[in-house]
Amino acid sequence: MKIGIIIEREYLTRVKKRSFLLITFLAPIFFAALMFLPAILMLNSEKFDEKKTIAVRDESTLFVGKFKDTDVNTFVYIDNDLADAKNLVREGVYDGVLYIPGTSLNLPVNAEIYSMKQIPMTLTEYINSTMKTVIEHKKLLASGIDPAIVKAANTSIYVQSIRMSEDENVEKKSFGEFEFLLGIVLAMVIYFVIFLFGNQVMRGVIEEKTNRIIEVIISSVKPFELMMGKIIGIALVGLTQFLLWAILTTGIYFAVSAFLPVQEVFSTGTAMTEQIMETAANTDSNEVLTKAFDIIHSINFKTVLWCFLFYFIGGYFLYSAMFAAVGSAVDNETDTQQFVTPISLLLIIPMVCSTIIANAPDSSISLWLSMIPFTSPVAMMLRIPFGVPNWQVVTSVALLFVTFIIFTWLASKIYRTGILMYGKKVSWKEIFKWIKY
């Protein structure tokens, strides 16, 4: 089959390109860095901090003994006056002096910290929160309220949303935020991939036209075979890239795990999250873990993956057929704008509506956008993590595939005429006329 030869060329010339190799191998390193770096930095953050000794001149005397020494920070209470203390900083005895002015009527709400070098943010934050706790405590006491009562009264509410189904025994916990995020990420990926690879198809067509190799080729194969060969070849390039990304990212993840104390990295991470959770929501760590587990189990990743594949293929074919038609109609890339803009708008609509869709995945606008073939690849990705009824997915995919077949056929008619047209600025009207040839 000649189309096989064309697919092979389109695929190999792209895969062998330096830019393809670069993106394919650098991106996973970038992904891995995104995963590990924050944890590694967090773990080592103290190593980056210099040890600091801070003199505290507390005129209000409210904070005596309240600032606790840590690994990096040491607090020394002094009685010298401020000018004296500043001199000591200049001489290098202290790294900084914290000055809390005495107040006669109100509790102090301001403090100053003098230093030669910039004081780290973490330190000012620590001072801030310590002072806040002390002052709040004092205020409560002044109003005759036992601070212990306030602490006991502090509650956090968590509303668990549970999706029911016809089957009494099947109920599914749903976690809006996570599904929202996953949907947005998937939609973005589909959107970029369709754009990126659709553009490659268009550029490939223009290349053949400006090279003037086109006539040699279509005297050997049908224009339709050439167009489809190109579209399929580039789709395979995309799939290869995904596959390599998945393999390499996992590979790097495990490789890094073997060399770094990842357990530690992540346990610190979790510990910190727990801490935050604990102070914020008073949930115990077991509950946090269960919740994380629930989130992962609440999403049918298999369905998500299959849908991603179907919508990628369907959406890519639909749009790349249009991009191929555009490429055939123009002489160079600068002329593509007037045709590419309306096509891009079709793809951008669901992106613009993404928050609306992800907020209300079952609303009528979400339903319609996920049914219309031009918007469904992106719109459905936003809905999929929340769970979509099977009939909707099937209808939407069927509509998408029927449309892409029709559009490929129309595009091939435009393409057939367009590739042999030179030196002519074409209009939309002209392009529609070519369909009838």
Place this chain on the structure above:
Amino acid sequence: MNYLEINNVSKTYDTKKVLNDISIKVPQQSIYGLLGPNGAGKTTLIRILNQITMPDSGQVLLDGKPLSPNDIANIGYLPEERGLYKKMKVGEQAIYLAQLKGMDKKEADKRLRHWFMKFGIASWWDKKVEELSKGMQQKVQFIVTVIHEPKLLIFDEPFSGFDPINVNLLKQEILELRDKGATILFSTHNMASVEELCDNIMLINKGEKILEGSVKDIKQQYKNHSYDVVYKPFDGGEEIHQTVNSMNPNDVIREIIDKGELVSFNEILPSINDIFINLVSSSNKS
């Protein structure tokens, strides 16, 4: 026997008749010149032969049978607007184009290397096309046109972009291909090469056939009975050159041998170039 026959082919774009009832017969193992001014319909006719465009009516017979998709392997086409993938390696690309013509990869590789040697471009096999000069690219294009040993070769302005040395090389190759059995259809504006290479020609203008026949016959048909005469007068003067128009060359000679000694007597036949210009301008007037 005619290898290629075009019978009453017409093609209309929108309302413009690009080809009107064109018929030609190309004998096997001959070189057939397709002549005409720009926009006459030559390229459309050639695209119909390559099945890039379909005719509205009429029929094309190749070797006595209607043209079919299988005939792609029997045709080699060098278009006027030709090019190669710039970023692809020369050898790789030549193999790709040969494969598209239905050749086996191994066989294509073998034959291509032979042709590359013959044309003195073997060392360019692994170079990218963009590193080649225009002339060398044209050589590569010529090779991929003939590599699958097609029975019908179609050359559209094959000499454009070649230097005189390579034009000569190409002419030799074209004649050799014909001698080996290929039938060649040849479209050009270079009238000198038409006289040199073509056995038969057709002239089209505005989609209409206005002349067809063998180069020899056409020249005879359009001669204006003028003769170039050179003689040395008896009275001992310089040689005299004279152009004489006469329907009766014997009378002319008789007249001259009375006046002096005949040095040479040649019939002046019109060049294809003159015939072309005359016919096209008179058909444009009508």
